[in-house]
Amino acid sequence: MPTNFAATQTSARGLATNKLIRNTYTLLSMTLLFSAAMAAVSVAVQAGPGVGLVCSLAALGILWLVLPRTANSAAGLGVVFLFTGLLGFGLGPTITYHLAMPGGSQVVMTALGGTGVIFLGLSGYALTTRRDFSFMGGFLIVGLLVILGAALLNIFLAIPALSLALSAGIIMLFSGFILYDTGRMVNGGETNYIMATVSLYISILNIFTSLLHLLGAFGGDD
């Protein structure tokens, strides 16, 4: 009997994990499409550079104050779309800037495709190995604080080389976060698909903007 009980428990946990992964990737796909549509609207209306900052501040407010209170209810879905829509709209000025560069459309499409390959590759790796990457938590969060501190410094110093190094660091750091978050989903560390979607969305967005920055700086016809 105890063996049957353990087998039933394992099976139920497996089903719950599969459901979590399916729901997360479905919601992530929908929010990415919505975010891309909002970015396209932002490019079409030629939103100014301040829009990105205002949208990011509003999105952070939602992440901080609204999402934790709604993540366990149906209202959380609307909040996720609001959050990702705002960040997508805020991305418009950056994309407009890169599109105006020589070979800009190629740079934007390469960054988009490259981000997709990185995300699918890392997520596929974490899902197939089913490894627990939670040991990376402390390292990743310290890395994030270091990068934020350096970015804060570089707002006032404006060193181009530091800006490029930060972009490279952000790609590596959020690649680690994709492994960490996917590993948590697989191993039961995360059970809420709304929070899992938001974590993965933030990683994808940061990898995309940093890759765009690097490709814009090193690539193109300049």
Next chain:
Amino acid sequence: MDWMKIGSALLIIAMMIYIWPAAKHMLTNSPKAEKGDWQAAAVPILAVVGFVILLISLV
């Protein structure tokens, strides 16, 4: 100094304040890595670095 710089700095400071409690929790509660764990994480991240270098050389 323009308001964009001040706004960006405020955004980053707000992010740091938002992350701080989670950072303290993750630092104290993260499990220790076992043999081979860091290698399993480093290989795909190094593959990403190689892929980004490839993309830069292609555009």
